Amino acid sequence: MAILGIGVDVVHVPRIAALIRRRGTEPLAARILSPRELDDWRAVRDLSAQTRFLAVRWSVKEAAYKALFPVDRPTWKEFSVSRLQGNKPTLLYKPTRHSAASQAIFHCSVSHDGDYVFSTVLVEQP
Secondary structure (H helix, E strand, O other): OEEEEEEEEEEEHHHHHHHHHHHOHHHHHHHHOOHHHHHHHHOOOOHHHHHHHHHHHHHHHHHHHHHHOOOOOOOHHHEEEEOOOOOOOEEEEOOOOOOOOOOOEEEEEEEEEOOEEEEEEEEEEO
C-alpha cells in the first residue's frame, strides 16, 4: 500500500466554545457532524462534553482534509469519526461524488492535553 497523505491538526477547545457561543451548539454541530455523529452528539447532555466532542471531530476532520488535499476536497459531513469504548478512533470516509480516495484506508490518532486536541491522520491507498 502507498501512503496517499498525512495530515495533522490542533484545536484549542476554548475556540470551539467561542464558536458555540456565537453560532449556538445545534447549528455548529449540524454543520460539521455526519448524521451518525450528530446522533451521538445529541446523546451527550453536558455542554463541556459536547464542546470537547465537537473539538475532537473538528481536529480529526481537518487533519483528514489535509491528508487528502489536493487529491480530494472532502466536506465535513463526508467524514464520520467514531470510537468504541477502549479502542482507538476510527475514521470513515463516504464521498458524495466520485473520489480517487473512496477506497482509501484511514488511520487516526487523537491526543488531549488540557485545552488542546491534537489529531494525526494517515491515508493509505490500497
